[in-house]
Amino acid sequence: MFTKLDLTHDLPEQGPTELLHQFGKSIDGNWLGISYYKVDGEIEERLKSYIPEKYRSFFQVNYMIINSSYIPPHIDDKISTTINFYVNTADAVTRFFDKKQVNQTSSEKLPEQSNGRIYKSEDLNLVSEFIAKPKEVYLLDVQKLHSVSCSKQENRTSYCLQSHIGISYEKCLEIFNAGLAQW
Numbered sequence: 001m002f003t004k005l006d007l008t009h010d011l012p013e014q015g016p017t018e019l020l021h022q023f024g025k026s027i028d029g030n031w032l033g034i035s036y037y038k039v040d041g042e043i044e045e046r047l048k049s050y051i052p053e054k055y056r057s058f059f060q061v062n063y064m065i066i067n068s069s070y071i072p073p074h075i076d077d078k079i080s081t082t083i084n085f086y087v088n089t090a091d092a093v094t095r096f097f098d099k100k101q102v103n104q105t106s107s108e109k110l111p112e113q114s115n116g117r118i119y120k121s122e123d124l125n126l127v128s129e130f131i132a133k134p135k136e137v138y139l140l141d142v143q144k145l146h147s148v149s150c151s152k153q154e155n156r157t158s159y160c161l162q163s164h165i166g167i168s169y170e171k172c173l174e175i176f177n178a179g180l181a182q183w
């Protein structure tokens with residue numbers, strides 16, 4: 001479901017740039033959720049250089065800002081795996097779940113989602129969890145149900161190297177390890 005990679009990074013904080021997509025809700029006039037911003041130039045090149053050249057076209061780079069203290073259990077939209085290069089983590093907990101009953105779990109689709117869905121935590125069993133620290137790098141299977149909870153009102157930020165649907169979590173780990181071996 002996740003793997004802590006044997007790697008740390010020193011990428012700088014990035015402010016919001018061009019907004020690519022976002023998932024969330026407006027509560028009392030405040031928009032809360034996950035936003036993905038464009039990353040280009042030297043940082044995009046540095047991140048993509050972790051991937052062997054022949055696989056690079058299957059990956060995209062962006063910068064994630066989470067401004068909500070709770071992201072409910074969900075599967076990500078259109079991506080199978082993300083490699084998160086955490087910048088600000090605010091001790092947030094990422095949790096992975098299984099469905100208690102495979103065929104009787106209700107889900108909600110946000111207007112901006114395609115294959116992505118949101119689930120209720122009472123329908124799920126907790127399987128594993130982690131607390132990332134700044135500069136750490138994790139590979140996450142985001143087609144597995146996961147949530148993010150944070151007790152602080154701070155933005156959480158990360159550079160994300162995301163693989164398209166079709167590149168499995170196992171394959172992504174293999175590709176990334178092959179890339180690291182080249183360094």
Ligand SMILES: [Fe+2]
Pocket residue numbers: 074075076142146
């Ligand atoms: Fe997610």
